[in-house]
Structures are given as C-alpha cells and as structure tokens.
Amino acid sequence: xxxSFTITHRDGAARRGWMRTxxxxxxxxxxMPVGTQGTVKAMMPRDLEEIGAAIILGNTYHLHLRPGxxxxxxxxxxxxxxxxxxxxxxxxxxxxxxxxxxxxxxxxEGVSFRSHLDGSACTLTPEGAVDIQMQLGSxxxxxxxxxxALPAAHDVIAASMAxxxxxxxxxxxxxxxxxxxxxxxxxxxxxxxxxxxxxxxGTSPALREESAERTVAIGFEGYAIGGLSVGESADxxxxxxxxxxxxLPDDRPRYLMGVGTPVDLVEAVARGxxxxxxxxxxxxxxxxxxxTREGPLNIKNARFAExxxxxxxxxxxxxxxxxxxAYLRHLFLAGEMLGSALNTLHNLYFYLxxxxxxxxxxxxxxxEKFRQSVHRSFSRRSLTP
Amino acid sequence: xxxSFTITHRDGAARRGWMRTxxxxxxxxxxMPVGTQGTVKAMMPRDLEEIGAAIILGNTYHLHLRPGxxxxxxxxxxxxxxxxxxxxxxxxxxxxxxxxxxxxxxxxEGVSFRSHLDGSACTLTPEGAVDIQMQLGSxxxxxxxxxxALPAAHDVIAASMAxxxxxxxxxxxxxxxxxxxxxxxxxxxxxxxxxxxxxxxGTSPALREESAERTVAIGFEGYAIGGLSVGESADxxxxxxxxxxxxLPDDRPRYLMGVGTPVDLVEAVARGxxxxxxxxxxxxxxxxxxxTREGPLNIKNARFAExxxxxxxxxxxxxxxxxxxAYLRHLFLAGEMLGSALNTLHNLYFYLxxxxxxxxxxxxxxxEKFRQSVHRSFSRRSLTP
Numbered sequence: 001x002x003x004s005f006t007i008t009h010r011d012g013a014a015r016r017g018w019m020r021t022x023x024x025x026x027x028x029x030x031x032m033p034v035g036t037q038g039t040v041k042a043m044m045p046r047d048l049e050e051i052g053a054a055i056i057l058g059n060t061y062h063l064h065l066r067p068g069x070x071x072x073x074x075x076x077x078x079x080x081x082x083x084x085x086x087x088x089x090x091x092x093x094x095x096x097x098x099x100x101x102x103x104x105x106x107x108x109e110g111v112s113f114r115s116h117l118d119g120s121a122c123t124l125t126p127e128g129a130v131d132i133q134m135q136l137g138s139x140x141x142x143x144x145x146x147x148x149a150l151p152a153a154h155d156v157i158a159a160s161m162a163x164x165x166x167x168x169x170x171x172x173x174x175x176x177x178x179x180x181x182x183x184x185x186x187x188x189x190x191x192x193x194x195x196x197x198x199x200x201x202g203t204s205p206a207l208r209e210e211s212a213e214r215t216v217a218i219g220f221e222g223y224a225i226g227g228l229s230v231g232e233s234a235d236x237x238x239x240x241x242x243x244x245x246x247x248l249p250d251d252r253p254r255y256l257m258g259v260g261t262p263v264d265l266v267e268a269v270a271r272g273x274x275x276x277x278x279x280x281x282x283x284x285x286x287x288x289x290x291x292t293r294e295g296p297l298n299i300k301n302a303r304f305a306e307x308x309x310x311x312x313x314x315x316x317x318x319x320x321x322x323x324x325x326a327y328l329r330h331l332f333l334a335g336e337m338l339g340s341a342l343n344t345l346h347n348l349y350f351y352l353x354x355x356x357x358x359x360x361x362x363x364x365x366x367x368e369k370f371r372q373s374v375h376r377s378f379s380r381r382s383l384t385p
Numbered sequence: 386x387x388x389s390f391t392i393t394h395r396d397g398a399a400r401r402g403w404m405r406t407x408x409x410x411x412x413x414x415x416x417m418p419v420g421t422q423g424t425v426k427a428m429m430p431r432d433l434e435e436i437g438a439a440i441i442l443g444n445t446y447h448l449h450l451r452p453g454x455x456x457x458x459x460x461x462x463x464x465x466x467x468x469x470x471x472x473x474x475x476x477x478x479x480x481x482x483x484x485x486x487x488x489x490x491x492x493x494e495g496v497s498f499r500s501h502l503d504g505s506a507c508t509l510t511p512e513g514a515v516d517i518q519m520q521l522g523s524x525x526x527x528x529x530x531x532x533x534a535l536p537a538a539h540d541v542i543a544a545s546m547a548x549x550x551x552x553x554x555x556x557x558x559x560x561x562x563x564x565x566x567x568x569x570x571x572x573x574x575x576x577x578x579x580x581x582x583x584x585x586x587g588t589s590p591a592l593r594e595e596s597a598e599r600t601v602a603i604g605f606e607g608y609a610i611g612g613l614s615v616g617e618s619a620d621x622x623x624x625x626x627x628x629x630x631x632x633l634p635d636d637r638p639r640y641l642m643g644v645g646t647p648v649d650l651v652e653a654v655a656r657g658x659x660x661x662x663x664x665x666x667x668x669x670x671x672x673x674x675x676x677t678r679e680g681p682l683n684i685k686n687a688r689f690a691e692x693x694x695x696x697x698x699x700x701x702x703x704x705x706x707x708x709x710x711a712y713l714r715h716l717f718l719a720g721e722m723l724g725s726a727l728n729t730l731h732n733l734y735f736y737l738x739x740x741x742x743x744x745x746x747x748x749x750x751x752x753e754k755f756r757q758s759v760h761r762s763f764s765r766r767s768l769t770p
Contacts, residue, residue: 083707322468
C-alpha cells in the first residue's frame with residue numbers, strides 16, 4: 001500500500017506525524033483547504049503551493065454533477081484536471097446531498113435526490129460513492145455516510161448511525177474489489193487510493209462508541225469523525241471528539257470533518273485529531289472576515305478606511321507584505337475579485353501557519369502554551385459562523 | 386523633468402523606443418492593462434509583474450468616487466495604495482463621465498453629473514481632473530476632454546473639439562502651477578508627473594488637424610488620440626489615426642486611447658502609435674473569450690468539454706502551462722473566480738507578448754510580416770466587442 005501513517009511526536013493526547021499518500025507526504029496535524037468544484041475558490045494552485053497547502057479537498061457531490069467524474073477520469077483524474085500535483089482528499093458526497101440537494105429520499109440502497117443545478121434525478125449509493133472517488137483519483141476517499149442535522153431524536157441518530165455502518169461495509173467491499181482491477185465502466189486514476197471510514201452518532205457517547213467499534217471492525221486506512229459542527233455546542237463537540245478518539249486505533253490518522261475555528265483546531269488536536277477541513281477561512285475571506293493573531297477582523301468596518309497596517313502585522317503572507325487594510329477594504333466595497341483572492345490567501349496562510357505552530361509545539365512539548373495563545377486571540381471576538 | 390521619450394528603431398512609420406517615467410522605464414509600443422478601480426480585475430500585482438506589464442492604467446472617475454483621491458493621497462498615492470511599484474497612467478475621468486454617469490451637463494466650466502454609485506451630485510472641471518490625478522500620483526496624467534459618441538453631426542464634433550482644446554489649456558496651466566508646489570488642499574504624490582494632451586475631432590480630417598495643432602501648441606509631454614473606437618468603422622479609425630499621427634510631433638509618445646483588438650494594435654503601430662489601453666483582453670477573459678495565435682476562442686463552447694490542450698498551445702503563460710481548455714471551460718460554467726483569473730492572465734500575456742513581438746519586429750525590420758501574421762490569426766473569426 002502506498003498509504004501509511006507515522007507518529008513522530010506526542011504531547012499529551014496531541015500527536016505530530018506524517019502520512020504517506022500516492023501523491024506525496026502530508027505532515028500532521030494538517031488543515032485541508034476546501035476545493036469544492038475543483039478549485040479552492042479564488043486561488044491559483046501556485047498560490048496554494050506557496051503558502052504550504054500540503055493536501056486539499058475536492059467535493060464528490062459537486063464534481064459528480066459538474067463536470068462529471070467520468071469526464072474527469074478521462075482527463076487523467078482530478079489532480080491532472082485541476083493542475084494540483086500534491087495529495088487530494090475527496091468526501092463521499094453525502095454531506096452535500098444532505099445540505100444542498102432537494103427531495104432527498106434515504107433508503108437502504110442509497111440516497112436519491114434532485115441536483116441543485118438542474119433538478120435532475122440522481123442516486124448516490126455506497127458503491128457509487130466509491131466509484132466516483134476512484135474516478136476522481138483522490139489520495140484519500142471517504143465512505144458514504146448519512147449526516148443528520150443536530151439536534152435530532154436519539155433513535156433517529158441511532159438508525160442513521162447503523163445505516164452509516166452498513167454503508168461503510170459496502171463501501172469497503174467495493175473499494176477492495178478495485179484491488180483486482182477497476183470494475184467494468186470505471187477508471188481508477190489513483191489505484192493505490194486510501195479509504196477512510198466515518199464515525200457518526202451525534203453527541204451520544206454510546207452511539208459514538210458503537211459507531212467507532214463497527215467502523216474499526218470493518219478496517220480502514222484512517223477514521224473520520226463526522227456529523228459534528230452541525231448545530232451542537234462547542235463543548236458538546238469537544239466532548240464527543242474526545243470520547244470518539246479514545247475508541248479509534250492509535251496508529252491510524254483521525255480526521256474531524258468540516259471543523260472549524262482556530263479554537264476548534266487546537267481543542268481537537270488536544271484530543272488526538274490529525275486532520276481538518278473547513279470552508280471557514282475561505283468563505284469568511286470572501287465575506288470580508290480576516291483571521292489574525294489579534295482575532296477576527298471585519299475588513300468592511302469603516303475604522304479601516306484609512307488604516308495603513310496590513311491585515312495582520314505579524315503575518316508574512318503576500319497579502320500582508322504588500323497591501324493595507326485600507327486597500328483590502330476598498331477592494332471589498334468595490335466588489336473586486338482581488339479582494340476575495342487576497343483575503344483567501346491570507347486566511348489560508350493563517351490557518352496553515354497555525355497548523356505549523358501546532359506541529360512545532362507538539363514537537364517541542366509546548367502544545368498547551370500554544371493552545372492557550374489561540375484561545376486568547378479568538379475568545380474575545382466571535383467568528384462569523 | 387523625470388519624463389522623457391527616446392525612439393531607438395523605426396520600420397516604416399512604426400517606432401520602437403522607451404519612455405522614462407518617475408516609476409521606471411516603459412518600452413514602446415506598449416499595451417497598458419486597465420486597472421479601473423485600483424486593481425486589474427482578478428489579477429494580483431505579482432501576476433502582472435510576472436507577465437511583464439510595464440505600466441497599467443487607473444481610472445480617475447472610479448477612484449475619485451470610491452475610495453476618493455484624497456484618501457488615496459493620504460495613503461501615499463495610488464502606487465502605494467494598490468501595491469504597484471511600476472509606472473501608472475491615469476485617464477482624466479472624462480470618458481467614464483460620458484459613458485457611465487447620469488444627468489450629465491457639459492458647460493464651459495466643466496461637467497456636472499450624478500455618481501453611478503449613489504446618485505450624488507458631482508462636478509469635474511479641467512483643473513479638478515488635474516488635481517485628482519496629482520493626488521493619485523500617476524506617472525502620466527491625461528487632460529480632461531469631451532468624448533462625443535459617433536456618429537455625430539459635424540458641428541457637434543467641432544464644438545466638442547474646441548471645448549476640449551480650451552479645457553486642455555486650462556489643464557496645462559493647472560499642471561504647470563504644481564511646479565511651484567501643490568496648491569492648497571492638494572497633495573502631489575508624484576510631483577514629477579507627466580501630462581498628455583488629447584486630440585479629438587471625430588473622423589473628420591480637418592477637425593483632427595485643427596485639434597492636433599491646438600493641442601500641440603499648448604505643449605505636452607505626449608499626445609493621445611481620443612474619441613475613437615466609439616462606433617465608427619475600423620477603416621475610418623485607421624484613417625483617422627494615420628491622419629492624426631502625421632500632425633503630432635515625432636519626438637513625443639502617441640497614445641491611442643481605448644483601442645483595441647490585436648489587428649487594431651498592429652494597424653495603429655503601423656501608423657506611428659506608441660501606447661494603447663483597452664478593456665478587451667480583461668473583459669473578454671471574464672466573459673470566457675480567450676485570445677490565441679489561432680484567433681479568438683470561446684471557452685464555454687461544448688467542443689472544449691474534453692479538450693486537453695491548453696488555451697493556446699503556442700503560449701507559455703502560467704495558465705497555458707498548467708491547465709486545459711476542459712478545465713477552463715469547467716471553471717467558467719461553474720462561475721469560479723479562478724476561471725476569470727486564468728483567462729485574464731492568459732489574455733494579458735497574449736497582448737503583452739504581441740506587443741513584444743511588435744517591438745522586436747520593428748527592431749529587426751520585419752514589422753510588416755508580423756502585422757500580416759496578426760491579420761491572419763484574427764481576421765477569420767470576429768472578437769466579441
């Protein structure tokens with residue numbers, strides 16, 4: 001197998017290490033910028049490389065609908081299609097089906113829905129989610145899971161978790177079938193792809209425990225914690241993360257899906273999480289919210305109209321080296337794309353730099369100190385959710 | 386004076402040379418990308434530097450309304466505000482007042498209008514246009530001119546031309562007054578700015594001749610040909626350009642404003658023009674039209690859905706080195722900003738590379754051959770205007 005995971009340092013429950021993937025090495029803990037439609041919005045791949053993005057995420061739901069995974073496979077896979085030579089992770093499409101698509105119907109076989117683009121009827125099965133991701137050729141593929149919105153009744157979450165576990169077994173079976181060659185009608189553009197299972201179960205410790213046990217029993221290269229940051233409190237999320245990581249094998253990477261704020265990152269790392277993705281730095285950038293060592297900053301605020309300081313004076317990204325808050329505010333108010341591009345570059349740099357700080361702190365045994373510094377910066381002012 | 390112009394090569398009426406400006410050297414003939422609101426849309430300044438943009442244009446009208454030239458002056462000028470260290474040219478704002486603003490009223494004193502942003506009442510006088518551009522601190526400022534849409538009656542154009550000549554004299558007087566220090570209430574952020582006059586007169590040879598004579602009599606560092614590419618035929622434009630350049634001093638740069646297609650560029654250079662600006666490469670890029678050595682290409686066309694070739698196989702820009710037509714089409718259809726950015730990067734590279742080809746051809750005495758090759762590429766398929 002091309003995929004492996006090695007832990008090199010520990011500091012409490014926090015781990016530093018690296019993953020080997022078909023397209024290269026990823027140091028962990030890692031933040032993965034989200035490239036929904038085959039592009040991290042507003043970023044050229046060279047900009048992402050420059051700021052040290054080691055792995056980015058592609059969305060199966062979006063790419064399956066447009067331009068289509070078969071078209072991408074004929075182009076040689078998603079890496080080649082989007083000009084990204086470093087590792088890629090794809091989600092299973094489940095989350096978007098449950099958040100974007102209309103007229104969803106979940107059955108044992110899979111989920112049927114209407115495309116948010118043109119209303120056409122679509123079906124996503126566990127096997128289909130594997131095939132799509134094989135065609136996209138990501139380095140890490142995710143199993144199809146059901147993501148109920150929280151709060152939900154216990155038996156709704158229990159039933160959903162059980163369905164996710166049955167789907168996970170079907171996903172793994174389909175995934176393993178590719179080891180004997182791609183099934184008829186599919187192209188595996190990264191044949192030595194890895195596959196991660198997903199633990200569900202809401203905020204119920206018992207359901208999380210059962211989900212972790214059933215998912216680990218199937219056996220995956222890594223394990224994700226899904227279904228969080230969907231309406232529950234931060235404390236409930238942290239408690240659930242802490243309870244779940246305890247049930248996951250120590251020697252496999254752990255990925256907290258769709259999370260989160262800088263504080264969420266350090267709290268999850270403190271509980272043994274290795275991987276993150278979130279639209280927060282990119283989406284908030286486009287909405288004019290910049291992350292800084294002093295906390296979040298809303299660039300449209302009138303007090304920045306004549307502010308000659310960079311977004312974050314302590315930051316050394318291209319945007320902060322060359323442009324003032326006054327200019328970024330002007331670009332935002334004028335609706336200029338460059339505003340989105342510079343804000344995104346900065347926010348991603350901030351996130352990636354924070355992860356580097358986390359990795360270094362784990363290596364130096366100073367993680368607790370780093371964690372407290374992130375709390376100080378981000379507890380004073382709230383982030384746009 | 387920090388401004389000078391030197392002709393180094395001639396090939397027929399075409400000239401190659403260089404301008405010295407306060408912020409650096411510009412080789413001519415030159416194409417100036419348009420940076421309307423203090424940004425060349427979708428481009429980071431470093432992208433522009435990479436593709437060899439030597440000088441870019443800022444729009445007085447837009448910047449005066451938002452964020453305001455006084456605010457920019459307090460930031461140190463437009464160069465510093467937008468992070469652009471190379472030369473800048475600013476227009477006078479006249480063209481946008483006549484194309485964008487509402488309830489225009491032209492009087493001897495100046496033009497009053499309503500802002501297209503918020504409807505507020507504004508006035509632009511010749512002296513005001515000089516002051517705004519001094520505050521912006523461009524390397525080359527333009528006089529305020531009136532731009533009648535063509536076709537127009539002869540006496541309308543004649544009256545407009547005469548008004549432009551009177552305004553030019555007032556602009557020059559105001560400009561020269563700065564040599565004794567900036568008048569009260571203004572800041573000259575590039576004190577050794579140059580100022581260009583503008584020849585008007587529609588497509589009437591007699592009016593153009595009179596306009597050129599009156600403008601040259603005032604005396605400017607360079608001369609622009611305005612009021613073209615506003616509805617007249619290409620032949621009428623070329624004839625007018627050819628007749629006008631004959632009336633302009635040989636030792637001063639000549640700037641054809643708002644023009645044009647690749648064919649326009651070579652035809653105007655063949656008639657002795659040294660400088661160009663046009664939104665065509667940038668605007669068309671955002672609309673999905675790419676310029677190539679094979680002619681224009683509309684990336685949204687279905688025939689590019691599975692086309693693995695770059696936009697222009699003969700091009701060595703970043704977009705063409707890394708991305709396929711299939712990917713650019715996907716980005717365009719998905720409405721992704723990266724599509725605008727890559728298309729813009731390519732089109733500007735194509736324009737700047739064409740200008741480099743023109744300069745080299747003039748030096749080698751092969752301009753006529755180059756001119757014909759541009760005709761072959763761009764006469765077959767028409768450009769989106």
